[in-house]
Amino acid sequence: MLIDQAKLDVANTLVHDRYSSIFGGANVGQLDSIIDVIPSSALNNEIPFVQPSGTWERWLDEKKISHLKAYKQTIEFRSYHLTLELARRELAYDSAGVVGRQVDKLMQKAKADHIKIVVDEMVSASGAGPTAFDAVAWLSTAHPQLAAAGGVQSNKTTSALSFTTYDAAQQAMMGYVGDDGQPLGIFGDTLIVGPKNRKMAADIAGPLRPVSVQNSGVFNEQGSGIGGTAQVGGIVLPNVFQGDNLKVIVSNRLVGTQDDYAYLCCTSLADKPFLLVEQRAPELITMFDMNSPSRFHQDKFLWSVETDCCPAPGFPLLTYGFIL
Amino acid sequence: MNEPIVEYKNRFEAGNHFQDRIRNIPLKILRVVVNASGLVFEGECLYPGTYDIPVYADRVPAAMALVEPWPEKVAEAKRLFEADDAKATATKSKGLYLNWVHAYRMLCGGEEPKPFDSCVIVGEGPPPKSDDEHKAAATTQAIVESILRTHAAVPAADKSKK
Numbered sequence: 001m002l003i004d005q006a007k008l009d010v011a012n013t014l015v016h017d018r019y020s021s022i023f024g025g026a027n028v029g030q031l032d033s034i035i036d037v038i039p040s041s042a043l044n045n046e047i048p049f050v051q052p053s054g055t056w057e058r059w060l061d062e063k064k065i066s067h068l069k070a071y072k073q074t075i076e077f078r079s080y081h082l083t084l085e086l087a088r089r090e091l092a093y094d095s096a097g098v099v100g101r102q103v104d105k106l107m108q109k110a111k112a113d114h115i116k117i118v119v120d121e122m123v124s125a126s127g128a129g130p131t132a133f134d135a136v137a138w139l140s141t142a143h144p145q146l147a148a149a150g151g152v153q154s155n156k157t158t159s160a161l162s163f164t165t166y167d168a169a170q171q172a173m174m175g176y177v178g179d180d181g182q183p184l185g186i187f188g189d190t191l192i193v194g195p196k197n198r199k200m201a202a203d204i205a206g207p208l209r210p211v212s213v214q215n216s217g218v219f220n221e222q223g224s225g226i227g228g229t230a231q232v233g234g235i236v237l238p239n240v241f242q243g244d245n246l247k248v249i250v251s252n253r254l255v256g257t258q259d260d261y262a263y264l265c266c267t268s269l270a271d272k273p274f275l276l277v278e279q280r281a282p283e284l285i286t287m288f289d290m291n292s293p294s295r296f297h298q299d300k301f302l303w304s305v306e307t308d309c310c311p312a313p314g315f316p317l318l319t320y321g322f323i324l
Numbered sequence: 325m326n327e328p329i330v331e332y333k334n335r336f337e338a339g340n341h342f343q344d345r346i347r348n349i350p351l352k353i354l355r356v357v358v359n360a361s362g363l364v365f366e367g368e369c370l371y372p373g374t375y376d377i378p379v380y381a382d383r384v385p386a387a388m389a390l391v392e393p394w395p396e397k398v399a400e401a402k403r404l405f406e407a408d409d410a411k412a413t414a415t416k417s418k419g420l421y422l423n424w425v426h427a428y429r430m431l432c433g434g435e436e437p438k439p440f441d442s443c444v445i446v447g448e449g450p451p452p453k454s455d456d457e458h459k460a461a462a463t464t465q466a467i468v469e470s471i472l473r474t475h476a477a478v479p480a481a482d483k484s485k486k
Contacts, residue, residue, distance in 0.1 A: 071422065133422075134422065135422045135423060135425055135426035135429060137436065140436055141360050141436070141437075141438065142425050142436045142437045142438070142439065144422075144424060151360075151372070152361070152425065153361045154362050154364070157363070158390075159365065159366055162367065164367035165364055165367050168368060168369040169369075172361075172362030172363070173362070175369070176361075320364070
């Protein structure tokens with residue numbers, strides 16, 4: 001089979017169509033609910049975060065006027081890409097359609113891996129994440145809200161996720177106050193874990209908690225595991241939290257060093273835990289032409305999915321991190 | 325990455341796969357002075373104040389790592405921020421620092437203040453329980469809580485019928 005420009009054009013059109021169908025819809029996949037995608041057309045962005053500095057007061061004298069205390073977060077400009085090269089001979093003499101499938105796979109992968117851009121940023125700095133608008137890390141033991149009182153608030157623990165630490169984290173989140181000293185109304189509704197904590201997260205989020213019984217009469221003895229040799233049956237105890245209407249997201253990106261990481265997020269408010277400022281949505285750029293430089297010099301075709309975007313922390317107190 | 329160590333106090337965790345590792349680790353009583361709100365430490369949600377907390381011996385270094393190394397810098401940062409803030413308010417201009425933590429970071433090379441003012445070992449905790457004691461305690465607690473919940477639910481259901 002000979003390759004000519006007309007055939008290349010047809011192939012190129014097919015690739016672009018396929019790209020559009022895979023990348024249709026602006027979302028970042030699994031973590032959509034915790035990420036605010038902000039379209040932008042500026043090189044440098046400043047995202048304002050506003051908190052009122054006053055609350056209801058009894059009107060006795062002249063009104064005390066509360067003002068909005070504004071913070072700003074500067075977002076840098078970044079570009080990301082995912083690129084595939086293919087020798088012309090592989091394409092030209094591919095009678096089985098393998099090349100088409102590989103290109104398809106590239107685009108599926110680009111779509112599936114898009115979230116990597118955000119997750120890499122979330123777990124950066126040994127899990128603390130990037131610096132948020134309040135000048136400390138996204139997950140920090142020293143968020144300076146209520147700075148007037150010189151106080152700090154923590155949204156990070158080094159304890160592992162468990163029923164006890166989950167309960168304590170919810171307690172902490174419900175106790176967060178703004179600059180006006182008033183509760184922010186935060187309650188964790190989404191729990192993000194890696195595969196290692198999947199069972200723990202499911203136990204926490206489920207309304208019932210199965211407890212196995214061993215033939216020794218001991219509850220919950222898991223030495224031999226569920227269905228193990230010494231297992232004789234199980235009872236079901238109510239989960240004290242009744243699941244809290246919690247949504248569990250198991251991310252297979254939280255593995256290795258991050259396998260114990262867990263994030264309890266509040267997604268019900270106007271602000272979101274994390275931001276993705278996107279100047280250019282993922283876009284397919286190709287060197288798919290007999291006269292393109294890479295074909296001319298190296299006899300190769302190139303496909304690249306490119307995007308200009310920068311992940312950044314949203315309002316940090318919307319997340320409680322279990323970082324260990 | 326170390327295996328996480330999970331405390332015993334939760335009935336759900338009695339007998340879980342972390343238990344073998346900590347079965348024989350003694351407890352220490354730590355007296356911590358906390359300056360941050362909402363700090364989850366060993367399963368407790370802490371607010372500013374002084375607490376005596378039982379901590380497994382191998383978690384003591386983790387607690388010590390949360391102690392503020394430069395308390396004088398905290399005071400300095402707060403003073404700097406307040407002076408700067410007052411000046412900015414008076415002149416209606418933008419201040420140098422967002423908040424005192426920002427000032428602290430500038431003083432300490434990007435480090436953030438730590439949540440404990442101090443942390444000292446004030447005593448030994450109770451000796452580790454034997455396996456049987458753990459199992460017995462977990463069983464009793466699970467049964468008691470189950471009974472409590474069942475009985476708490478019954479009157480409400482009855483009322484709705486009447």
